[in-house]
Amino acid sequence: MPELPEVETTRRGLLPLVGKSVKSVTIRHATLRWPIPPQLVTTLPQQILRGITRRAKYILCEFDTGTLLLHLGMSGRLCLLDDNYPPVKHDHFDIEFTDGYVLRLHDPRRFGAVLWLDNKINDHVLLNSLGPEPFEETFNAKYLIETFSNKTLAIKNAIMDGHVVVGVGNIYASESLFRARIHPEIPANKVSLKSCERLVTEIKSTLSDALSAGGSSLRNFFGADGNPGYFQQEYFVYGRTDKPCKVCSAPIKCIRLGQRSTFYCATCQKR
DNA sequence: CGAATCTCCTGGAGGC
């Protein structure tokens, strides 16, 4: 499932499309997380793609009359094709450009989204209450302490909440907590300032390490060019149940937290 | 309000 580094890698891979003019839009399977708006077929053609930005895990394609919001869900992949190749199963949505390039959404589990935002995008309900981007200066230990002050839920669940900070998915939540030596079950409001400082540092470095590695490592991620644009990244704890901790050799534990697998080292991450 | 649970969906893995 694409986490923030995969989404950002995908966005960068799509940048060659900026400046190009839309020729046609094809919707093959409209029922993603929400229905793909049918009016895209008539509104997008002849518009020029002005820019591609990102907020949280949303990819935002700017046109003159609005913004196309793309989300990859868990199994989504955006391919940049140099010709209109025959679609395969789960190729749900295409934007064909006048020079032959095609932006194609492939999403087997259909948790992804394609939406059209008319208004100022920051007013949209999906975007207007998001927390800071992890790489922003405003995401710091002081902010975390204040945000956590009334939160009793487990710290791991807290950092996966997009209203706290965006872009920390299940893999990087476990990885960041390990690197910060924080037990995932500690109530958020019990995490000390020192620990929050380490956590902020490690969330930033974990995500930026993954970004420089070209995304993450899950089997269904592909770069925007359609190739497996990643290499297997070494995790400290994620998916390493019972394997030795890379720091202390104790066996890695796996528990369920908020219906999600959570990995940690009981020796390195004290309660 | 916060917190926990439910839900969407398909493919792959494992059991028999």
Added chain:
DNA sequence: TGCCTCCAGGAGATTC
């Protein structure tokens, strides 16, 4: 080979 069950997971919706 086939069928069944379980699991994976982003994040909004629902419930308490």
